[in-house]
Amino acid sequence: MKSDTIHFGTDGWRGLLDTEMNMASAGLVAQAFADYLKEKNGKQPSCAIGYDGRKYSPEFAKLFAEILSGNGILTHLSDRVVPTPVISYTVKHQKLSAGVMITASHNPPAYNGIKFKGPYGGPFFTEETQKVETLLGKSPIKRSRDHIPVDNLWPDYQSRLNELINFDRIRKAGITCVVDSMHGAGGSLLPDLLTQKGCRATGIDSDILHDFGGRAAEPLEKNLSPLKQYLMGHPDYSLGLATDGDADRLGVMMDGGIWLSAQETILLLADYLVCVKDIPGAIIKSSSVTDKLRMLYESPDRQVLDVQVGFKYITEKMLELPVALGVEESGGFGYGIHIPERDGIFSALLFLEMLAVSGYQKLSDKVAQLREKAGNLYYDRIDYPFDKPGRMRVLPDLVRNDLKNIGGYPVHRMDTYLSSRGVINGVKIRLEGDCRWLILRSSETEPMMRIYAEGQSESEVETFLKIGVQLIHEYAGVPE
Numbered sequence: 001m002k003s004d005t006i007h008f009g010t011d012g013w014r015g016l017l018d019t020e021m022n023m024a025s026a027g028l029v030a031q032a033f034a035d036y037l038k039e040k041n042g043k044q045p046s047c048a049i050g051y052d053g054r055k056y057s058p059e060f061a062k063l064f065a066e067i068l069s070g071n072g073i074l075t076h077l078s079d080r081v082v083p084t085p086v087i088s089y090t091v092k093h094q095k096l097s098a099g100v101m102i103t104a105s106h107n108p109p110a111y112n113g114i115k116f117k118g119p120y121g122g123p124f125f126t127e128e129t130q131k132v133e134t135l136l137g138k139s140p141i142k143r144s145r146d147h148i149p150v151d152n153l154w155p156d157y158q159s160r161l162n163e164l165i166n167f168d169r170i171r172k173a174g175i176t177c178v179v180d181s182m183h184g185a186g187g188s189l190l191p192d193l194l195t196q197k198g199c200r201a202t203g204i205d206s207d208i209l210h211d212f213g214g215r216a217a218e219p220l221e222k223n224l225s226p227l228k229q230y231l232m233g234h235p236d237y238s239l240g241l242a243t244d245g246d247a248d249r250l251g252v253m254m255d256g257g258i259w260l261s262a263q264e265t266i267l268l269l270a271d272y273l274v275c276v277k278d279i280p281g282a283i284i285k286s287s288s289v290t291d292k293l294r295m296l297y298e299s300p301d302r303q304v305l306d307v308q309v310g311f312k313y314i315t316e317k318m319l320e321l322p323v324a325l326g327v328e329e330s331g332g333f334g335y336g337i338h339i340p341e342r343d344g345i346f347s348a349l350l351f352l353e354m355l356a357v358s359g360y361q362k363l364s365d366k367v368a369q370l371r372e373k374a375g376n377l378y379y380d381r382i383d384y385p386f387d388k389p390g391r392m393r394v395l396p397d398l399v400r401n402d403l404k405n406i407g408g409y410p411v412h413r414m415d416t417y418l419s420s421r422g423v424i425n426g427v428k429i430r431l432e433g434d435c436r437w438l439i440l441r442s443s444e445t446e447p448m449m450r451i452y453a454e455g456q457s458e459s460e461v462e463t464f465l466k467i468g469v470q471l472i473h474e475y476a477g478v479p480e
Contacts, residue, residue: 008133011123011312014104014113017055021112023063029114030064031142032135033100034071036128039135041097043072048094050078050087050153051102052185052246053208054112057081060102064114070142073097079150081208083185083247084115085343086157092121092339093156103185103246106218109211122315122340126420158193164338165349166356167197173356176200178240179348180227182217183209186247190348199352202237204230212245219244219251219331219344221259231257238355239363243344249331250344252351254364263290263379266327268370269347270297272354273324273335281322281336284314287415287428288329288381288452291435292374308417308426309441315340329381329452378435378461379454384469387447390476394449395424395442397475406431406438407463417441438464440471 006013006025013029015021037045049065051057058081065077076090084101091099099117107113116124116132124132176199179190183205191203204226205213216223219242227240231253240253252260266289273279274297282303285293294304302324307313311334314326318340326334332342335350360366395416403411409431417426426441439452449472453464473480 006133006136008129011310012113012115012129014107014111016110017112021060023059026060026063026114027067027141028136029132030067031071031139032132032137033064033098033116034068034073034142035135035139036132037068037073037097038071044074045097046074046076046094048076048078048087048090048096048099048117048153049102050082050084050090050099052084052104053081053183053187053210054102054104054109054245055210056112057102060112060114061100064100064102065148066143066145067141069147070144072147074147075149076153077148077150078153080152080154081185081187082153083189083243083345085248085339085341085345086153088117088121088339088341088343089157089160090153091117091119093160095119101246105246106216106244106249108216117341120315120319120340122318122334123312125312125316130420154189160338161193161346161349164346166353167194167199170194170352170356171198174200174361175238175352175356176236177202177352178227178230178234178237179203179206180219180224180230180240180242181206181247182215182219182223182242182244183207183212184217184243184245184247186243186345189247190241190243190345194352202230217245219249221251224251224253224259227253228257228259231255238361239351241348241351243348244331247344248342250333250347250351251331252363254367255362256364258364260363260367261377261379262329262331263377264367264370265331265351266290266329266333267292267296267374267377268354268366269327269333269350270325271370271373272350272357274302276354276357279324279337281324282317284317284323284326286310286314286328287417287426288439289327290377290379290454291437292377293327295434296374306415306428311342377454378456378458379452380461380465381450381452382465382468384449384451384472385447386449386472386476388476388478390478391442391447391449392423392425394472394475395427395440398440398471399424399427401475403429406467407460409433409436436460438468440468
C-alpha cells in the first residue's frame with residue numbers, strides 16, 4: 001500500500017477492507033499518527049484505542065497499539081468492542097494526548113476506518129488530520145508490545161452517566177423503551193444499564209455482528225423495520241431508541257412504531273435543556289438543522305449559531321464558548337455538560353429523562369405537546385447522484401452569479417462553506433421569511449450532490465428541492 005493512495009476525510013480515514021484498508025495501510029497510518037503525537041506532545045504521549053464490531057477491527061486496534069507502543073507511546077487498549085463516545089470520554093477524563101477508534105461508523109460492512117480524537121474528547125480538526133496525512137510513509141514502522149495496558153473502559157464512562165442522568169426519575173415515571181443497537185457497538189449496553197437501574201428496557205439486535213445482520217447501520221427510518229415491527233406488536237412501550245454502528249448517533253421512534261424525525265428529536269432535546277434544566281450556553285447547529293431552534297430558543301442570553309455540516313465544526317464552537325447543545329441533522333448530538341462529541345448512548349438516556357420529567361408516559365403525547373408549541377416542521381433532503389463533469393464548480397459559480405429569487409421568494413443572503421482545500425463545497429440560500437432555506441453541498445469523496453430544504457409547507461419544500469436539482473444542472477452546464 002502506497003502512502004499517496006491514502007486520503008483522509010473530515011473525521012480520519014475510511015476505506016474498503018482488504019483493497020484499501022488492510023494491515024499494511026493501517027500500519028502506515030498508525031506510524032504517521034505516532035510521529036504526529038511525538039512531534040506535538042514531546043517525550044511521553046498517551047492514547048486510548050477502541051474498536052467496533054466490524055471485520056478485522058480488533059486486529060487493526062491491536063496493530064495500532066503495537067505501533068504506538070513501538071514509538072514509546074503509552075497506549076490504553078480497550079479489551080472489548082466499545083462505542084466511539086467511550087473512547088472520547090476516556091481521552092478527556094484521563095487527560096490523554098489523543099484517542100483512536102477503529103470504525104467506519106455507519107458505512108456499509110465492506111468498509112472499515114480510523115477516527116482520531118483530540119485531548120478535549122472530540123474529533124480531530126482539519127488541520128490536525130492534514131498533519132497526520134503529511135507524515136504518511138515518512139518513518140519506518142516500529143512495533144512493540146510494551147506500554148499497552150488492556151483495560152475495560154466502560155466503567156468510568158458509566159460512572160459519568162450515573163452522575164448526569166436521573167435514573168430514579170426514569171424508573172419512577174414508568175418509562176419503558178425498546179433499544180435497537182442495529183448489531184453495532186452499542187450491543188446490550190443500554191438495555192443492560194437501564195435494567196440494572198430498575199427500568200424496563202428491551203434490547204433487539206444487541207448481538208454484535210460484522211455485517212450488522214444485513215442492515216445498513218444508520219438509525220434512519222428506512223433501516224429500522226425491526227424496531228418498528230417490535231413497537232407495533234408491543235404498544236405498551238413508551239418509545240424506541242436506535243444507535244448506529246459505533247453508537248455515536250441516535251434515532252428515535254414513538255410508541256406504536258411511528259418515526260420521529262431527527263429535526264423534532266433535536267427540538268425536544270433543546271426544549272428540555274433550555275426550558276426545563278436551564279442549562280446555560282449557546283446552541284450550535286449544523287446549517288441543515290431546522291431554523292425553528294433560532295425562533296424558539298435564541299435570546300439576548302443565548303446564541304443559536306449555524307456551522308457547516310460536519311460535527312468537528314460543532315466541536316470547534318464547543319471549545320470556543322459555553323455551549324448547552326450541539327446538533328446535526330444526521331442524529332449526532334453533543335452536550336457542554338459532557339463531551340464535545342456525538343454520543344448516542346448519553347443522548348438516548350437524556351431523551352428518556354426528558355420524557356420522564358414531562359409527565360407523559362408515551363412519547364407520542366409529548367410530541368403532540370411540542371407541535372402545539374412549535375408548529376409543524378417541514379423539511380426534507382435529497383442525496384442526488386451526480387457524476388457529470390463540472391460538479392465541483394457548481395457552487396462557486398452559483399455564488400458568483402448572486403441569485404435573487406428561489407421559488408418566488410427573494411434571497412435574503414447566501415452563506416458559503418469551504419472544504420479543507422479552501423473550495424466552496426456548501427451554500428445555504430436563506431429566503432425571505434422564517435424557516436425558508438435551501439442548501440446545496442457537493443461531496444468531495446463521492447459523485448454526489450446533497451440538497452436540503454426547509455419551508456413553511458410540504459409544497460414549499462418540494463419546490464425548493466426541485467429548484468436545487470435544476471440549479472445543479474444549470475451551473476454544471478448539463479441538461480436534466
